[in-house]
Amino acid sequence: MSTITPAQMQTFLNTTFDAEFASPAWNTNWSTATDQTMQSRISTTEIADTSVSANQIGFRRLAEAYTMMADLGNANLSQDTFQVVVDKAIGLVGNAITDLATLGGGVGTVQQRVTGATEKLKTQQDILNNQIVKMEAVDPTEASVRVNTLQTQIKTALSLTSQLQQISLINYL
Secondary structure: OOOOOHHHHHHHHHHHHHHHOOOOHHHHHHOOOOOOOOEEEOOOOOEEEOOOOOOOHHHHHHHHHHHHHHHHOOOOOOHHHHHHHHHHHHHHHHHHHHHHHHHHHHHHHHHHHHHHHHHHHHHHHHHHHHHHHHHHOOOHHHHHHHHHHHHHHHHHHHHHHHHHHHOOHHHHO
16 A cells, blocks of 8 residues: 555545535435435424434545545555545544534534524413413302392393383273
């Protein structure tokens, strides 16, 4: 392996090795994860992507850098050729960190949306619970007074109706 030149290693890393971590080789040789992310309804009108896929580019770059250092870092390479491997791995890790930070930011945004939707739903639930309590909150004494008043009014109305039926024009002529 010490006969591999830095230029040959650079070519290998940028072509054959990179291709292992791109589709379709990634899905064939490395990952059986789905590209589809989970979607969740977070409110009555809002759906959000609530997961990420291991097939995202940041995870691929990280796997490529780790594999590169694990497999090629232990090889008997010249110092210059080894430096090409290290530089490529450092670049991949740097890009992976950026990619994963972007994914993390997206997840954070979704978390914020979920928190907001949860707060809105809790507010709606509190309003509905308060209305139910108001509807169910009946004072038994007040209800008894109202029922007695209604019964008295009905008895009075029946008594008046009975008296009206007995009135006749003939009685007054």
